[in-house]
Amino acid sequence: MTSILTNTSAMAALSTLRGINSDLADTQDRVSSGYKVAKASDNVAYWSISTTMNSDNKAINAAQDALGVGAAKVDTAYSAIDSAIDVVDEIKAKLVTASESSTDKEQIQLEITKLQEQLSAVSQAASFSGENWTVAGADASNAVVVDGFIRNSDGTVKVTTAEFAIASYAMFGSISATGVGTGGILGDVMTIALTSTMTQGQIDSYLATVESALSSLTDAGAALGALTTRIDMQDDYASTLSDAIETGVSRLVDADMEEESAKLSALQTQQQLAVQSLSIANSSSQNILQLFQN
Structure with a gap:
C-alpha cells in the first residue's frame, strides 16, 4: 500500500543516511585529530589510562630537566676538584724541591703561597645556580639531585633523589671575607709555610699533609664521578621510559x-x-x- 501521509521507504532511507552521517563525522574527527580516543566518552578506560600516563610522562620529563641541572652542578664541582688536584701536585713538587738543602726555601714559599691562593680561588669560583659543593659552609647538609619520578603500586607518587656528602668531600669548610679557604680537605695544606730554618722533618710532615689532601681529593673526585655515572644512566633511562610511555599511550588512543x-x-x-x-x-x-x- 502506498500512502501520501507516511512514506516508510523514505523513513528507512533517512534513518540509514543519519547513521552514515554520524559514522562519517566520527571518522572525520579521527582523521583530523589523529585520535580514536580523544575524550572520555570515546572509551572511558583508555582515556583514564592515557590521561594518567601522560601526566606521569610530563613529570618524568621534568625530572629529566632537573637531572640536567644536577649534572651541571656535579660537573662544576668535579672541575674544581680536578683543578685542585693539579695545584696540590704542584705544591707537592715544590716541597720536594725544598728538600734539597741548597734551595732557597723562602723563595719556594712565595710560589707555594700563590698556589694556595689559587686553591681558594678555584673553590670560590665553583658555584652553579647559587650552590657551591666545594665549600661546606655552616650548614653542611648533603647536596640533593632529583634523578627520577615513580608511581608506586598503590597509586602514590614519589620523586627519587641522589645525594652528595658535601661535609665529607668539601675542599674548604668556609671562605673568609678576604677570599682565603679554611678547614675542609685543604685546610691543612693552606697552613704550609716554609722558612729558611725549616728542617727536613718539618718538610716531610708537610709532604704527608699534601699526600693526605691528595688522597681525600681523589676520593671526592671518585664520588663525583660515580654520581655523574648515575645521573647519565638515569638520564638515558628517563628518555627510554618516556619513549615507552608515549608508545604505549599511542597504542591506546591514536587512530590508525x-x-x-x-x-x-x-x-x-x-x-x-x-x-x-x-x-x-x-x-x-x-x-x-x-x-x-x-
Missing part, C-alpha cells in the same frame, strides 16, 4: 590512519548512495499523481 582513511572513503560512498536512495523514496509519492492524471 590507514584504516580511518579507508573507512572515510567507504562512508563517503555510502553517503552518496543513501542520498540517492532517499531521493528515490521521496519520488514514489509524486508518481501517484500520474494515476489521477490518467
Whole structure:
C-alpha cells in the first residue's frame, strides 16, 4: 500500500543516511585529530589510562630537566676538584724541591703561597645556580639531585633523589671575607709555610699533609664521578621510559590512519548512495499523481 501521509521507504532511507552521517563525522574527527580516543566518552578506560600516563610522562620529563641541572652542578664541582688536584701536585713538587738543602726555601714559599691562593680561588669560583659543593659552609647538609619520578603500586607518587656528602668531600669548610679557604680537605695544606730554618722533618710532615689532601681529593673526585655515572644512566633511562610511555599511550588512543582513511572513503560512498536512495523514496509519492492524471 502506498500512502501520501507516511512514506516508510523514505523513513528507512533517512534513518540509514543519519547513521552514515554520524559514522562519517566520527571518522572525520579521527582523521583530523589523529585520535580514536580523544575524550572520555570515546572509551572511558583508555582515556583514564592515557590521561594518567601522560601526566606521569610530563613529570618524568621534568625530572629529566632537573637531572640536567644536577649534572651541571656535579660537573662544576668535579672541575674544581680536578683543578685542585693539579695545584696540590704542584705544591707537592715544590716541597720536594725544598728538600734539597741548597734551595732557597723562602723563595719556594712565595710560589707555594700563590698556589694556595689559587686553591681558594678555584673553590670560590665553583658555584652553579647559587650552590657551591666545594665549600661546606655552616650548614653542611648533603647536596640533593632529583634523578627520577615513580608511581608506586598503590597509586602514590614519589620523586627519587641522589645525594652528595658535601661535609665529607668539601675542599674548604668556609671562605673568609678576604677570599682565603679554611678547614675542609685543604685546610691543612693552606697552613704550609716554609722558612729558611725549616728542617727536613718539618718538610716531610708537610709532604704527608699534601699526600693526605691528595688522597681525600681523589676520593671526592671518585664520588663525583660515580654520581655523574648515575645521573647519565638515569638520564638515558628517563628518555627510554618516556619513549615507552608515549608508545604505549599511542597504542591506546591514536587512530590508525590507514584504516580511518579507508573507512572515510567507504562512508563517503555510502553517503552518496543513501542520498540517492532517499531521493528515490521521496519520488514514489509524486508518481501517484500520474494515476489521477490518467
